[in-house]
Amino acid sequence: MSLITNVMDHSLDDGYAEAAARKKDPGRRGLPKTLRARLGLAGGLVLAAAVVTLGAAQAREAAPVVAKERQELIDRIDRETAFADKLQSSVDALRADVGARQRQALSHSGGDARAELVGVLSGATAVHGPGVELVVDDAKEASTGADGGPRVSSGFSDTGRVRDRDMQRVVNGLWQSGAEAIAINGQRLTALSAIRAAGDAILVDNRPLVPPYTVLAVGDGQRLSSRFQNSADGLYLHALQDDYGIRTAISVENDLKLPAAPSVILRTAQPAGTSGQPNAQKTEKGTS
Numbered sequence: 001m002s003l004i005t006n007v008m009d010h011s012l013d014d015g016y017a018e019a020a021a022r023k024k025d026p027g028r029r030g031l032p033k034t035l036r037a038r039l040g041l042a043g044g045l046v047l048a049a050a051v052v053t054l055g056a057a058q059a060r061e062a063a064p065v066v067a068k069e070r071q072e073l074i075d076r077i078d079r080e081t082a083f084a085d086k087l088q089s090s091v092d093a094l095r096a097d098v099g100a101r102q103r104q105a106l107s108h109s110g111g112d113a114r115a116e117l118v119g120v121l122s123g124a125t126a127v128h129g130p131g132v133e134l135v136v137d138d139a140k141e142a143s144t145g146a147d148g149g150p151r152v153s154s155g156f157s158d159t160g161r162v163r164d165r166d167m168q169r170v171v172n173g174l175w176q177s178g179a180e181a182i183a184i185n186g187q188r189l190t191a192l193s194a195i196r197a198a199g200d201a202i203l204v205d206n207r208p209l210v211p212p213y214t215v216l217a218v219g220d221g222q223r224l225s226s227r228f229q230n231s232a233d234g235l236y237l238h239a240l241q242d243d244y245g246i247r248t249a250i251s252v253e254n255d256l257k258l259p260a261a262p263s264v265i266l267r268t269a270q271p272a273g274t275s276g277q278p279n280a281q282k283t284e285k286g287t288s
Helices: 002-009 014-024 026-110 112-122 164-176 221-230 232-244 277-287
Strands: 127-137 181-184 195-198 201-204 207-209 213-218 247-258
Touching (some): 127 221, 164 195, 164 213, 164 221, 164 232, 181 247, 221 232, 232 247
Antiparallel strands (some): 127 213, 127 247, 181 213, 195 201, 201 207
């Protein structure tokens, strides 16, 4: 009976009993999982530290190369800027020489007084005198959007920006109102000048202008201002201000100074008193 009693009291081996106890006890069962989680976290931290260290090392190696390339770009910009300044100085000197030669040639053709008058009217001579100052600027909230609007024409949209055709009408209106000399943002206008557009930029003789556009017109100030504002072109400018927010301001000035045009070159025209027979003969031969 003692053997049967022992079997009944100890039906499971000690190992099985311990395994059964772990299944019943949640605390004892979770210990291995917590240990695995900690080991995984430690491994992740080690891997992240290795990646950061590698990235920092690569950045340190690449930094001198980037700094060298940046310095090379800066040096190149400085060289090109200096070269452009040198070219501009040369252009200014050549323009001054051309102007002096033109004035000398004009003085030989008909006296100093006539030469001076021709230089003023052609724009080859700097002038000063009374007149008006007209400032035209884009609307405060002008944009470059491409949505259609009332001013859509030739790819332009209603954006509140001043267009080349607007400045053309302004200049023509001032000429018709009695202006004797006109300059826009320091650019003297001549009979050969052209006001065009390149994208949203306005060009005067292929030189880009930046708003606001300051138009100086020499003439009888009060009369010029009144006649322009009452003309069709003046009313057009006023409509732009009311409808599109384009800003304008006109004032009468006692003394305006306008520079000479950069260059006024005649390639074909000749004074009426000179002989044009050689050119005529060439023309006849070319058209026969």
